[in-house]
Amino acid sequence: MAVPDFQSFMLPLLQAVDDGKEYNLSEVVDKLVEQFQLSDEDKKELLPSGRKTRVDDRAGWAQTYLRKAGLLERTGRGKFRITARGLEILKSNPDKINVKFLKQFSEF
Numbered sequence: 020m021a022v023p024d025f026q027s028f029m030l031p032l033l034q035a036v037d038d039g040k041e042y043n044l045s046e047v048v049d050k051l052v053e054q055f056q057l058s059d060e061d062k063k064e065l066l067p068s069g070r071k072t073r074v075d076d077r078a079g080w081a082q083t084y085l086r087k088a089g090l091l092e093r094t095g096r097g098k099f100r101i102t103a104r105g106l107e108i109l110k111s112n113p114d115k116i117n118v119k120f121l122k123q124f125s126e127f
Contacts, residue, residue, distance in 0.1 A: 022061050022073045028081035029116040031055075033090060036101045037109055043097050048078045088121040 028051060035050040036042050052062055052074060064073045082099065085091045090105035101109075104124075113120065121127045 022057060022064060022077060023055060025077040025080035025084070026115075026117040028077050029085060029121075030113065032078060032081050033085060033101065033105055033109060033116065036091070036099075037106065039101060039106075041094050041098050041100045043099075044075070044078055044082060047082075048074055051078055084118065084121060084127075085116075088124040088127040090116075090121075 031051055031054050032047055035047050035054075057074065062072065062074055065071065066073055066076055082091060085105070086093065086099065089102055090108060091099045092102050093099050108116070
């Protein structure tokens with residue numbers, strides 16, 4: 020399976036941190052890799068720059084967008100957690116979260 024686009028990572032990322040604990044992105048990437056059943060080759064696939072894996076890049080962009088919409092918050096350098104808004108969104112059981120969905124939030 021190819022690495023999904025960053026929007027496909029949004030809902031699973033939010034679900035992975037729904038316990039309210041503080042996380043760093045690498046912890047969440049491990050959960051996403053497992054959920055999407057990515058192969059070792061997929062996990063190691065680099066961007067054209069050769070500096071970052073595609074999985075890390077996609078998860079990073081998903082996290083950035085969720086943070087801009089107020090569903091995640093930074094808690095320190097490289098650390099984040101879900102917000103009350105993020106928990107409310109998960110309770111509404113959305114089919115997916117994408118850029119169009121996030122546009123409903125004025126901060127975004």
